[in-house]
Amino acid sequence: MPSSVPSKIRKKIEWFFHRAEGAFLSDAVLAAEGAHLEPKEARARLADSGEHLQAMDLVGRFEQLERALDGDAEKRRAYVGQYGAAGVQCFRAGTETRIYCLAVETFPRHVNNVYVVLEPGSALMLDCGSDLPSSRRDLALGFAVMRDLFREDVRQEALDWCVISHAHYDHFGGSNAVKRETRAHLAVHELDARVLSCFDERLVVVSKDIDVYLRRAGIADDARAVMLGLYTAHKTLFKPVQVDRVLRDGDQIGPGYRVHHVPGHCPGLICLQVHDVLLTSDHVLARITPHQFPQAITPFAGLEHYFHSLAKIRKLEGINYALGGHEEPIWDLRARIDAMANFHRQRLARVLEVCDAPRTVLGVAEALFGHQEGYGFLLAIEEAGAHVEYLHDLGKLRIANLDEVATSRDPVIEYVAR
Incomplete structure (x- = not known):
């Protein structure tokens, strides 16, 4: 489009x-x-x-x-x-495998693709939505459409596996319901397993880390409070859940689907290779570039990891097309990866331009994205921060107010191009 x-x-x-x-x-x-x-x-x-x-x-x-x-x-x-019909579309992989894409409204006007992968003797679901009412509604509709229009003998409660692609709430929030209402075993990469099993701890610690980062980025106290409230919204409803299997790069699950670990957008993000089709989740998307945030907030995030993960997936052989966690199919995966990498290189060049004079991360975000409100404000700060962090790690930016940072208990950091 x-x-x-x-x-x-x-x-x-x-x-x-x-x-x-x-x-x-x-x-x-x-x-x-x-x-x-x-x-x-x-x-x-x-x-x-x-x-x-x-x-x-x-x-x-x-x-x-x-x-x-x-x-x-x-x-x-x-x-x-x-x-497809009513938000459900069928794709083919290998000789007997059907991959159903279910469009699920996980947050208001925010749609995820949940995938149900079927072949003889196996029923696997990748991601499970947010468990908000609209998410539960669309999942129930999706399974009904598969039975009604596509004549599949499949029910949510009879799944063998639910694989979580990564620990962002729109992808894993429904895992409580999966454990409670289905027989599916729950699997997630080892770097994200703790998010699900110790979620209350994770929410507290990450909220603190984000608050520190926002303060250093130049966000005022009242605005930080609002942003943290937006970050924790809905998440307090989630209860820690036992993970049945932790995944690592190269593992196989189901009837031989291969796990590719691709940290960057999220520490434990995986792509799942289903024969000749790659389910890319939020690593590669058809139109937008997935949100990036600094490794200073969460290890294994950040642009350095993301660039390496893009290069890793670009080298895969035998992939005919890819299906992302949002948006449309990706028919030319390598071309799309090249376009996304180039997009971030252009954004990095733009950050260097705007840092010709000292700028906070807030200042960089305003220069890149203009005025933002609500959750978009938090996303803009994190996206700008990921690019500032990468350039600073490469030595292309330096801290302009180093003396102030050295003597202040809660410094706001300013960056300038070398």
């Missing part, structure tokens, strides 16, 4: 498609799991969105949807085979 189309518009149009496709479902499923879809209303909203459909190159999809809704079973099968 063209980058000129605002993200909010893209998400709204995709949501209209998912809702309109609810008309393909049986009356029983639509009443039980899909009552919120209201397909007729969504179809009308799409019909009134001609300008946006054209800008997003979705006119052809809409016309095919119209023909499928008004046509016979063959037209419906063709549409569902190409685009």
Whole structure:
């Protein structure tokens, strides 16, 4: 989709498609799991969105949807085979493996891709959403769609494995429900296992570390309090959960799916190789570059680890395409990795430019991203901080107010290009 189309518009149009496709479902499923879809209303909203459909190159999809809704079973099968339905799409890996992508609203207007990987004798789910009401709703709908439209004999409670790609709440928040309501064994990389099993400890310690970092970045006391409140929102609902298996780089899980450890965006982030398809989670995404934050807050984060992890995945052989934790499929994985690495190099160059005079991390964030509010403010500080940290570690930035830092108990640090 063209980058000129605002993200909010893209998400709204995709949501209209998912809702309109609810008309393909049986009356029983639509009443039980899909009552919120209201397909007729969504179809009308799409019909009134001609300008946006054209800008997003979705006119052809809409016309095919119209023909499928008004046509016979063959037209419906063709549409569902190409685009999926109601937020569920089927992909193929190897000879017998089906990978179902379930679009799950984990936070308001924030959609994750949860993957259900099926082959004879195996049912594995990658990630489990946030456990917020919208997340539970969309997971239940996704499994119902797999049974109703794709004729899969699969139920959430009968999964063999739930693999957590990394310990960010939109990906693992539903693991309490997984342990409580299903027979699935829970697996996560060893660097993120403690987040799940000692979550109350993790939340306290990381909140303290973030507070220290924000203070040094130049954030005032009242703003820090607001940002920390946003960071902990919803997370206090999570209870520590026992992990059944810790994963390491090169491990295999299920019927031979290989684990690739890719720290950077998160310490324990993994990609899962399912035969000739790579599930990249938040390591590589189709349109945006995944959020980066400083290693000063969490070890094994930071741009140095991220660049190494990108190079590692770029070298993989035998991958036909990739499926990310958000957004669309990635048909040319290496080209997308090159584009993301180049994006960060350009951002690093921009940070050097704005640090021609002493700047705090807050000042760098404002220069890069302009005025931000709410959670976006915290994300901007962390993203700017990751780039400042990388340049400082390379010796391309130095601390401009070193005497003040040496004598102050709670210093605000300023950086300047060498």
